[in-house]
Amino acid sequence: MSWKELEAGAVVKGGTSSSYVVSGWRVKRPVIDEAKCTNCLICWIYCPEPAIVRHQEGKVTIDYDHCKGCGICETECPPKAISMVREP
Ligand code: SF4
Ligand code: SF4
Structure with a gap:
């Protein structure tokens, strides 16, 4: 069986990161x-x-x-x- 014969198991949509609130991950x-x-x-x-x-x-x-508090912006600015x- 090739991959073309497999049933679709999931659909990945582009640009979905704006659909999720990630602030809970943040320490800073x-x-x-x-x-x-x-x-x-x-x-x-x-970013x-x-x-x-x-x-x-x-x-x-911001x-x-x-x-998500990765700090890349601080490093690159x-x-x-x-x-x-630090978050309270
Ligand atoms: S680059 Fe800066 S603004 Fe973007 S997610 Fe990381 S910390 Fe937040
Ligand atoms: S100086 Fe540039 S990199 Fe720094 S916060 Fe302003 S726009 Fe962002």
Whole structure:
């Protein structure tokens, strides 16, 4: 039997990460210092989740429902405008 003859067991849909709230995984949360942020969008490029929100005026904010606290944005932010702060 080839794989083409197998019955479909599951369907993987694209772009589903925005359907799940992942905030419960987080130990630390990223906080943006707006005075240091240059709106370069590097954090938006590197974030593995749909957690960096781009606003029309160029500003970025964090959607904490979809941020899992990985800290990649803090590491990659060129002017070090993001700090990971321990969750209460
Ligand atoms: S990477 Fe840093 S400076 Fe660039 S948009 Fe994000 S928070 Fe702002
Ligand atoms: S901590 Fe990770 S998931 Fe949260 S905004 Fe930064 S890069 Fe995205």
